[in-house]
């Protein structure tokens with residue numbers, strides 16, 4: 098040790114030799130353990146906390162444990178994008194495990210108000226779901242999961258035996274395996290033989306894109322409501338199968354903090370959650386407090402985080418009859434780290450997570466009846482509140498976009514919400530909802546609260562600060578025409594068939610042509626079909642004006658024209674190919690035999706512009722928003738099968754830009770780009786390239802004279818007298834954490850091709866506002882007065898947004914830049930504004946900028 102201290106003095110680095118933990122460091126004293134159950138160390142070869150468990154090691158241990166213990170069942174409930182298994186362990190007494198299906202079904206009756214009255218709760222187990230490390234680089238949770246599973250399998254105390262008799266414990270040991278593995282690989286590969294606690298050490302500074310997110314760099318702890326990722330889609334089925342009474346969500350936070358457990362900030366609770374949820378959260382909190390007191394750990398509650406946004410793992414259960422509990426442990430980042438509170442060791446963080454896992458289980462056991470009654474009442478109350486609600490149903494119309502309608506319905510159904518056909522047209526003030534494309538969601542359902550949370554628009558809030566977004570109204574995100582049906586009108590409505598789990602209707606080709614085919618641009622998957630055409634070297638044109646080529650069929654601007662002549666393939670092959678694409682992309686193609694239209698432009702018109710296959714790249718890497726970049730990668734690659742090169746920002750100096758015709762820049766710090774690189778990019782744009790900026794990417798383009806736009810400044814609200822103590826709240830209220838605004842589209846502009854009407858909801862979660870262009874032809878998307886649809890915005894910011902432009906296009910030589918003030922691809926569920934982004938990619942080139950200066 099003396100030698101170590103000498104080194105510290107010499108090199109100003111800190112090296113600490115830490116005693117490796119023994120198993121009894123983690124466990125309550127005098128724990129009797131069954132020695133037939135394998136310890137984590139016996140399988141992993143190291144003690145938990147000595148190094149970070151990889152996901153493969155975790156899987157191996159959990160399967161071994163399930164094999165050796167009659168208290169455990171294990172199930173693979175899904176795969177990640179990188180093909181790692183998602184696991185769920187079911188733990189109870191050996192006897193319960195033998196009758197587990199029966200117990201589960203009995204428990205599920207509490208969530209069914211039709212039968213729950215007759216259920217005797219005295220012999221129904223409480224179900225506790227322990228969920229670990231949804232953020233893969235907050236790994237103390239996933240590492241603790243092995244200890245919790247082992248402890249519950251091996252512990253022979255009377256207390257644990259009694260708990261297992263009356264409880265079912267589910268363990269989701271690693272909610273984000275791809276992220277966990279990315280992180281564990283990093284910290285283990287830089288672990289030194291002697292522990293290094295220096296925060297500057299490479300071990301403590303994982304590189305971009307970091308392990309927080311999944312394969313496509315999404316935060317899975319925002320996806321419980323939008324359900325856009327394979328992990329969440331698989332998990333939600335398990336969640337609804339089990340209807341857990343308590344769900345834990347184990348995270349890490351800044352290294353200089355302590356430990357947090359819910360309740361969070363009371364004024365930021367979601368009004369759709371009943372008060373009793375928070376009362377029970379507070380009761381459960383007493384168990385955590387006692388358990389952490391016993392091991393001497395500092396902690397706090399009630400001052401941070403909230404239960405507002407239902408897309409989080411600790412909030413979604415609150416709107417489903419359970420209690421979600423968020424835990425946040427100060428992060429050691431690697432194996433040991435210097436912090437304001439002294440040395441923070443990885444084993445210590447694991448022990449806290451283990452300790453609150455046990456206190457949760459204990460609380461479930463002792464509050465079992467309260468939790469079961471809460472669950473039962475949650476659903477019976479939902480029906481009676483729905484009865485008093487003046488709104489009786491929500492109706493929506495998907496119009497001609499059958500793919501988007503399908504995705505929307507599938508999403509609502511995943512939350513166990515019933516959707517019905519309408520048996521005849523429904524007339525409202527704003528819209529006539531037609532049979533065939535319109536559907537109705539009556540509120541008189543057990544998921545009443547969630548229906549409200551999904552469909553309602555709120556602009557009135559108790560608090561002006563939100564840990565996450567303040568609005569997520571799903572029909573707006575999907576650009577659905579929708580409305581409320583009040584009692585009087587509802588009486589006249591006859592519900593049609595209840596929709597079964599639906600399938601996406603296949604596209605069709607209505608016949609072979611020797612002349613040309615047409616494909617409309619109004620369906621969500623149209624860009625997928627277009628790219629497939631390009632991939633097969635088919636020349637495609639797009640109409641800039643509407644026309645009628647077939648009796649009774651109007652084709653709007655944006656319709657694709659595939660001439661049969663002049664292609665490299667025979668008419669027979671083109672027919673086969675189009676049939677294949679119609680099926681795989683769910684798009685309809687129309688054969689035409691003459692270029693002479695019944696009305697509007699003809700097929701050989703100068704208003705049929707030739708399109709170019711996009712060859713797109715996006716700059717990624719250090720300093721760049723992995724969220725915004727990941728959204729684009731996921732959208733193009735996974736959802737639309739369009740290739741996108743992810744080019745590290747530090748490589749751009751060395752690459753030949755002529756390989757690409759589209760360059761995407763999302764928010765980020767591009768200051769590392771040298772002057773010569775900037776000249777190279779500028780030359781490439783001047784030669785005809787299209788550069789697309791998103792949010793901060795747009796600001797940067799503007800600073801580099803690669804966009805002619807004026808950023809509108811916001812004023813800080815100074816009207817209220819504030820004190821130092823109010824600073825955080827006051828400044829926080831000036832941010833736009835995420836709200837929804839109505840924009841007006843210019844439907845004749847190529848950027849807006851394919852939209853059914855000139856209203857589009859846009860999501861805004863930043864303070865970038867573009868002054869409207871003085872050129873009237875260059876404002877395809879405008880935020881007019883009274884644009885707020887849902888969410889919180891300060892008065893000053895709201896004034897600023899009036900009359901700003903959402904997209905500005907600039908001419909640069911023969912090329913152009915297309916700048917978005919907001920993120921049209923936010924969290925993968927903004928199906929409505931996605932189209933603007935695709936139009937920028939596919940139609941950017943044909944936007945006529947002759948008069949745009």
Ligand SMILES: [Zn+2]
Nearest residue numbers: 232235348349
């Ligand atoms: Zn987290």
